[in-house]
Amino acid sequence: MMNKNIRLALSLFAGIVAGILFPGSEGQTTLTHPSLFRYTGDGVLPIYDVHSKEHRDIIYRDADGKYSDDALAEIDRLLASPSDGEQLPISLKLIELVDHLQDHFKSPVVQILSGYRSPEHNAALKKRNRRVAHRSMHMRGRAVDMKLPGVDSRQVRNYALSLRSGGVGYYGRNRFFHIDTGPIRKW
Secondary structure, three states, X not given: OOOHHHHHHHHHHHHHHHHHHOOOXXXXXXXXXXXXXXXXXXXXXXXXXXXXXXXXXXXXXXXXXXXXXXXXXXXHHHOOOOOOOOOOOOOHHHHHHHHHHHHHOOOXXXXXXXXXXXXXXXXXXXXXXXXXXXXOHHHHOOEEEEEOOOOOHHHHHHHHHHHOOOEEEEEOOOOEEEEEOOOOEEO
16 A cells, blocks of 8 residues: 555645646636645545445545545545455545535535456456556546436536546446546547
8 A cells, every 4th residue: 555655745746747737727616725636625525336335425635635544545445446356546636536526516426436447357347348448547546437426427527528637538328427637638
């Protein structure tokens, strides 16, 4: 598991890079705490894992902007690779982006279909579906496939695209969307 100092250093670096590459932004969440990220939520993430059927309301950041190591570890556990339980620290930027979307659309919960994927799990998915990326951002803890119940996934996709914070995919047949903190792209 990644040392909390390394996680903090990576988050700080990501925030500095984001501040340089994207100075200022329309539509940002109003911040009442210091943040390293362009888009952020209220620090509470209601997660429902569709595989384990587990629901947790996780307070991962306090009002002063301090992250809870225990809560982040719980997010890592909930978004673990479903076939083998392997975990990787989930990107703080991704957590904040998911929370921002959940808050923006006032959804009571975030349904997670896919979080982290171990290389073995991703390879097995790739064998069944050619659209699965060989070097998926899921394998880096930087992507989720999700739904916001009661919200049209196309609407979420369009809003996420307007944020220009990474990759956004829409799977209309199954009515879910993908977001990641990689390069800006869409499909």
